[in-house]
Amino acid sequence: MAENKKQVEQITDMEVDFAQWYTDVCKKAELIDYSSIKGMFIYRPYGYAIWENIQHLMDAEFKRLGHENVYLPMLIPESLLQKEKDHVEGFAPECAWVTMGGSEKLEERYCIRPTSETLFCEHYKTVIHSHRDLPKLYNQWCSVLRWEKTSRPFLRHREFLWQEGHTMHATEAEAREETQRMLNVYADFMENVLAMPVVKGRKTDKEKFNGAEETYTVECMMHDKKALQAGTSHYFGDGFARAFDITFTGADNQLHHPHQTSWGSSTRLIGGIIMTHGDNNGLVLPPKVAPIQVVVIPVAQHKEGVLDANRAVVERLTAAGFRVKMDDSDKAPGWKFAEYEMKGVPLRLELGPKDMEKNQCVLARRDSGEKTFVSLDGLESAVAEALEAIHQGLFEKAKRNLEEHCYPAFSLEEAKAIQEEKGGFIKTMWCGDEACEDRMKAEAGMSSRCIPFAQEHLGDVCPICGKPAKHMVYWGVAY
C-alpha cells in the first residue's frame, strides 16, 4: 500500500486535517471542480455518475409509491414568493434576483428558485378542483440556488442538484402519513443503498423548514463525528393552501383546503458518502451507487492470452449486470491500484498468467484491503457476494461509529466538555424552549439535530434551564 501511495499524488491524512483531506478527495478522485463563481461547482463525470445512480434508485422508489415527475419554472416572481410569510422570511435573504431580461429592466424581479413550494402551490391551484384530483404526488429533479456566504464541495453550494417532492392530500391524516412514508424512504435509502446509518426524528421549531408545521429528518454521523442532515420531510398542514387559496370540493360537496407535504434530498449525499466511508487512500464508494463496481486489472498483460482472458471476464460480469471497467493502459499495476483506490472502486479483480493456469482470479476489497482467490467458474456469484459483503462492512463500520459516539449529558457544561473532547451526538433532556437551544449553540457550539423517535428518559428536567423536560434531544455540530 505504502508503495502504491507514492505513485499517485498524496492526499492529506484525515487525522491531520479532516477538512483538507475532504477537499483533497473531492479533487483527486475527480468528483468536482471549482468554477469562476464562488460557491458554484462543476460536477465532473465521476461525481455526476454517482448522482445518476442515486437518482436512478431513488426515482424508482418514488415511482413505485405512485409519485410522478414534473418540471416547474426556475424563476419565482417576488410577489409569488411573498404569499407565505414564514417562507419568504426564511428564503428571501439568500435569493439570487433576476432584474433584467435582455436589455430591459423587468417590472417585477424574479428569484431563482431556492425551493419550489410557491410554484407548486400556484400550479396546484389550477389543477386541483375535486377530491377526485387528490392526492397529487409530484416530484421534481432540478437545481436550486441559495446565495450563501460560505461554501464547500457537495455540502454547501450556491447552486446544487436535488429532488423536491411536493404532495397534496384530501386529509390531514393522509398528508401526515405521506410525511412519514417519505422520511422512511430516505432512511431506508441511506442505510440500504448508501450504507449510512441514520437517526430519525423531528426537528425542533427553531430548526424546521420555513413555513412547515413540522419537519422530520434523517441525521447521519460523519467520520469526524459531525452531523449531516441527509434528507428532510415536511408536513405543512393547510397553511400554504390557505395562503394560495387552493380548495377542492369534497365528497361532502363542501369546499376544503388540501393538506400538503414536501421532502428533499440533494447532492450533499455525495459529501456524506465521502465523509462516512472514505479513508487515507481516498474515496470508498458503497457498491450500489459506485459508477465502477469492479475494476479489472490485467496482470502481465503483454503475455499471450492475458488480455483476452480479462476481456472475457469483463464481458461475463457486464452481462451479469455489474458496472465493470478494465484498465489495460500502459501504466504500472501499482499506479492503477492506487488510482482506483483513490476513486473508491469497491472491488478490484486481478487476472494474470498464473491465475489463468489455475482457472482463478484475485478479488481485492477496497474497504478492508482483503484479497481472495476466486475460481472463475463461479465468478458472478463471488462478485455479487463480495459487493454485498462490502456494503455490509461499510454499514457496520459506520453504525459502530454512530453508536460509539452518542453520549448522554446531564448539564450544559458536560455537553460542552464531551463535544470538545470526543465530538459526536450528545443527548440531553430539553424543556422545549428555543432559548435553551440558543444557549447550547452559543456555549457548546451545537445545534439540536432532532428529537429522535427513539426517546430515552435521562431525567425530568432540562439540564440547561432546570425547567421540566419535554423531550430528549440529540445535539451536534453539523455540516
Next chain:
Amino acid sequence: MAENKKQVEQITDMEVDFAQWYTDVCKKAELIDYSSIKGMFIYRPYGYAIWENIQHLMDAEFKRLGHENVYLPMLIPESLLQKEKDHVEGFAPECAWVTMGGSEKLEERYCIRPTSETLFCEHYKTVIHSHRDLPKLYNQWCSVLRWEKTSRPFLRHREFLWQEGHTMHATEAEAREETQRMLNVYADFMENVLAMPVVKGRKTDKEKFNGAEETYTVECMMHDKKALQAGTSHYFGDGFARAFDITFTGADNQLHHPHQTSWGSSTRLIGGIIMTHGDNNGLVLPPKVAPIQVVVIPVAQHKEGVLDANRAVVERLTAAGFRVKMDDSDKAPGWKFAEYEMKGVPLRLELGPKDMEKNQCVLARRDSGEKTFVSLDGLESAVAEALEAIHQGLFEKAKRNLEEHCYPAFSLEEAKAIQEEKGGFIKTMWCGDEACEDRMKAEAGMSSRCIPFAQEHLGDVCPICGKPAKHMVYWGVAY
C-alpha cells in the same frame, strides 16, 4: 368515434385552426401548463414522462458512444460570456441577468445560461493539458433560458429542457467526425424512435450557431407543412479554444489548440411529435416514447372474473417489459376510449366476458383505429408486433407528408406561390449570398432550412439574383 368525442371536451379541428388545435392538444392531453411568468411553462407529469423516455433512450446512445454526463453551473459571468465575440453578440440580447445576490448588488452581473459553450471552455482549460486528456466527450442535461418575446408550448419557451453535448478533440478530423456522428445520432433517433423522418444538411452561414464554423441540422416537416429544426450539431474549429486559451501538449511535444463540437436537442421534440403524428382526436404518440404503451380497458367489468382476467393481462404485459395501465374506474367505456385517444396511447386492449370465453382480446390501434381480435396465448408477441406496426405506420405516413411536400422552384415568385398555396419545403439553387436569403425571407416568408446532403442539380444559377449557383437549398416556414 363521433359518439366518444362528445364525451370529452372537444378540441379544435386541425384543418380549422392548426395553432389552436396544437394548443388544445397540449392542454387537453395534460402535457403542459402555463405559469405566471410569460414564456415559462410547467411540464406536467404526462408531458414530462415523454421527456424522460426521450432522455433515457438518447442518453443510452450517448453513453454507448463514450460520452459522459456532467453538470456545470447555471450562471455565466458577463466577462466569461464576452470572451468569444460572435457568441456573445448572438446570445447577449436574450439573456436574463442576475444582478442581486441576497440583499447585495453583485459586482459583476451573471446571465442564466442560454447555452454553455463558455462554461465548458472555462472548465476544459483546467482539465485539458496533454493529448492523453483528449478527447473529452461531455454531455449535460439541464434547462436553459432565453428571454424571447414570443412563446408557444414546447416550441419556444423562455426556459426549456435540453441536452447539450460539448466535446474537445486533438485534431480537426476527429472533431469533424464527431460533428457528423452526433448529427446521425439525432437523425436515427428522430426516425427510429420518434417516427419523424428528417432532412439532413448544413445550415447556411446566416442560420448557423453563433460562434460555430459550421452547423448541421436535422429538419422535420410538421403536419401543417412547416419545418421544425429537431437537432443541431456544430463544428467550432479551434475558435473558442483560442479565445479561452485552451492548449494541450501533443505527442510531438508541441502546444496545440484542441478542436471542438457541440450538439443539442430539446423538449421542442415533444412539440414535433404532437405536430407530426397528432389528429383531430388528440395526441398520437410513437410507441417507443409513450408513457403508456397499452391501456387495458375491462369490458363489463362488474361481471365475474373480468377484472381478474384484465389484471392478469396487465401483469403479463408488464413482465414482458411494456408500459401498461389498466383503467377500471367507473367512467363509461366510451369516455375512457376518448380519454386515452386524446392522450395518444398507441394501443388499447379491451377484454370482456365474451372475449374470455374465446380466450381472446381486442387490440385497437390509435393511429389507424384498426381493431383486431388476438388470442391471449400469444398476447406478448401480438402486442410487440402491433406497437412495431404503429411505429412503422406513423413513420411512413410522416415520410409521405415530407416527400409529397417538397417542391422545386425556379424563381422567387414561384417559390412564393408554392409556399402560399401548398406550404412545405421548397428547393432552389442558391448563390451562397446572405442577401438572397434576406430577399427570400422578406418576399416569400421563408428561411433557408439547410443545404441538404442529398443535393440535386436544378439549374446553374441562383433564381433569386441570377448569379452562378453553389448549392441547392431547402427553404421553409419554420417553428
